Amino acid sequence: MTEMLTALLAANPVERYLRFLLADDPFRGLYNLNAFDLFLLIPYFAILGTLAFYGLHRYRMIYLYKKYAHRQPPVPAEPAEWPMVTVQLPLYNEKYVVERLIDTVAALDYPRDRLEIQVLDDSTDDTVGVAQACVARFAALGLDIHYIHRAHRTGYKAGALAEGLKAARGEFIALFDADFLPPADFLQRTVPYFSDPRLAVVQTRWTYTNRHYSLLTEVQAILLDGHFVLEHSARWRAGLYFNFNGTAGVWRRAAIEDAGGWEHDTLTEDTDLSYRAQLRGWKFLYLPGVECPSELPVDINAFKTQQARWAKGLMQTAKKILPRVWRAPVPWRIKLEAFYHLTGCICYPLMVALSVLLLPAMIVRLYGGWWQVLWIDLPLFLAATCSVSSFYVFAQKELHPRRWRRTFFFLPVLMAVGIGVALRNARAVLEAILGIQSPFVRTPKYRIEAAPEPSYTKVYRAAGRHWLPWLELALGGYFVWATLYAFLNENYATVPFLFLFLYGYLYTGLLSLAQPFWERLAGFAHLHLHLPHRLR
Numbered sequence: 177m178t179e180m181l182t183a184l185l186a187a188n189p190v191e192r193y194l195r196f197l198l199a200d201d202p203f204r205g206l207y208n209l210n211a212f213d214l215f216l217l218i219p220y221f222a223i224l225g226t227l228a229f230y231g232l233h234r235y236r237m238i239y240l241y242k243k244y245a246h247r248q249p250p251v252p253a254e255p256a257e258w259p260m261v262t263v264q265l266p267l268y269n270e271k272y273v274v275e276r277l278i279d280t281v282a283a284l285d286y287p288r289d290r291l292e293i294q295v296l297d298d299s300t301d302d303t304v305g306v307a308q309a310c311v312a313r314f315a316a317l318g319l320d321i322h323y324i325h326r327a328h329r330t331g332y333k334a335g336a337l338a339e340g341l342k343a344a345r346g347e348f349i350a351l352f353d354a355d356f357l358p359p360a361d362f363l364q365r366t367v368p369y370f371s372d373p374r375l376a377v378v379q380t381r382w383t384y385t386n387r388h389y390s391l392l393t394e395v396q397a398i399l400l401d402g403h404f405v406l407e408h409s410a411r412w413r414a415g416l417y418f419n420f421n422g423t424a425g426v427w428r429r430a431a432i433e434d435a436g437g438w439e440h441d442t443l444t445e446d447t448d449l450s451y452r453a454q455l456r457g458w459k460f461l462y463l464p465g466v467e468c469p470s471e472l473p474v475d476i477n478a479f480k481t482q483q484a485r486w487a488k489g490l491m492q493t494a495k496k497i498l499p500r501v502w503r504a505p506v507p508w509r510i511k512l513e514a515f516y517h518l519t520g521c522i523c524y525p526l527m528v529a530l531s532v533l534l535l536p537a538m539i540v541r542l543y544g545g546w547w548q549v550l551w552i553d554l555p556l557f558l559a560a561t562c563s564v565s566s567f568y569v570f571a572q573k574e575l576h577p578r579r580w581r582r583t584f585f586f587l588p589v590l591m592a593v594g595i596g597v598a599l600r601n602a603r604a605v606l607e608a609i610l611g612i613q614s615p616f617v618r619t620p621k622y623r624i625e626a627a628p629e630p631s632y633t634k635v636y637r638a639a640g641r642h643w644l645p646w647l648e649l650a651l652g653g654y655f656v657w658a659t660l661y662a663f664l665n666e667n668y669a670t671v672p673f674l675f676l677f678l679y680g681y682l683y684t685g686l687l688s689l690a691q692p693f694w695e696r697l698a699g700f701a702h703l704h705l706h707l708p709h710r711l712r
């Protein structure tokens with residue numbers, strides 16, 4: 177009986193795995209580190225250590241957020257005389273949302289003789305007629321509103337803003353992208369803070385009209401909440417540099433001009449101008465309590481295009497601005513945070529490189545002994561990955577204290593999407609490093625706010641036919657093999673990490689290819705079903 181029990185235990189894969197895991201060196205006498213292994217492990221640990229370096233920075237953001245929680249913006253007094261404000265609305269082919277935007281801005285509760293609205297339209301489609309009709313309608317009602325159309329896109333959004341600034345009469349400039357819906361009291365709640373003569377910008381927090389439209393929009397909202405709830409708040413509270421987000425904020429015109437104006441040599445002209453202004457000694461203010469609703473991309477390719485533009489623009493700004501920051505007479509903590517902020521997108525090409533190295537490195541590390549993996553590899557992995565989940569869970573807890581636990585349901589998808597977009601973003605970051613220029617690709621807006629509303633009836637589409645989704649699928653297939661290898665070799669501890677990579681690459685790759693196909697198919701069916709009977 178004893179012999180049978182011993183045999184059963186010996187055959188138990190869990191016990192066998194635990195014995196293997198806890199052995200000091202299961203391959204002692206069988207394996208020696210060689211030059212090929214070093215060639216593989218040196219970049220593996222360099223990449224993993226760098227990702228952990230940036231991952232731990234998220235914990236620092238949480239620390240600063242809590243440490244300086246007492247620092248809240250004071251409530252300013254209402255000005256004796258409201259200053260002149262120009263609201264700029266940059267557009268490019270926004271026919272689905274332009275009328276809603278102009279209607280919303282026209283309803284701003286601000287003295288009419290102190291408010292000017294500029295519709296800065298670079299459109300080449302039906303948006304031109306819709307925007308002109310809206311402007312004419314409100315101008316006839318006595319609103320100081322102007323339509324400015326450019327027949328070219330020189331400088332893209334930055335060029336349009338600079339062109340509008342030449343004719344603007346406002347002392348302060350409020351900016352709203354086409355999908356934003358500022359509340360009526362937006363200017364009344366932001367302009368009084370400019371009683372501080374050195375204040376350059378008031379930035380408000382984005383919210384989302386279509387947050388619950390799909391799993392993709394839920395994940396996007398959580399990602400952006402982490403930026404607006406934690407990063408912006410922590411940086412402002414700690415007296416560090418942070419950026420204007422290009423919309424849902426107000427600039428002091430003198431600060432724009434003093435910093436050199438809008439420049440279009442990067443894809444994130446807002447971040448570029450923000451750093452130039454702060455290096456000139458201007459102050460920035462963040463108001464998380466003032467919300468400005470906006471629309472999230474519902475199309476995976478539009479989302480990936482937006483993320484790639486932001487990643488490339490930040491790296492371009494890092495190349496342009498960081499040398500000035502290092503030379504500036506500002507505290508080292510400001511310089512260090514600027515480095516973290518502007519170079520964080522370097523994690524994307526590192527993530528792709530780690531994806532390729534993960535399986536061979538796992539095999540080599542297994543032969544090196546599990547105690548090394550537990551004491552070296554695992555902490556680095558946890559620093560690089562768990563910091564991300566902790567960061568976003570904490571942000572949701574601060575923002576939604578009663579329902580933050582639902583975030584755990586979205587965490588696997590959030591982590592997977594972050595991995596899945598790495599390939600597209602890595603290409604964008606490398607292009608920025610190499611100085612390869614690309615046009616400003618706008619994010620399509622469809623005025624979709626609820627789940628039943630279809631997107632296939634809309635004409636704007638982000639480019640979906642590209643080789644990158646196929647490469648994402650190839651990486652997903654690679655991780656199917658890696659996950660099966662780990663499982664069959666009883667390397668169970670690595671399976672959850674590998675599965676995130678598997679899910680992330682397959683999810684984004686398949687959705688990037690399938691969503692345009694299904695939308696075209698649904699659009700064809702919709703058109704056929706709605707044809708008059710006599711035409712069928």
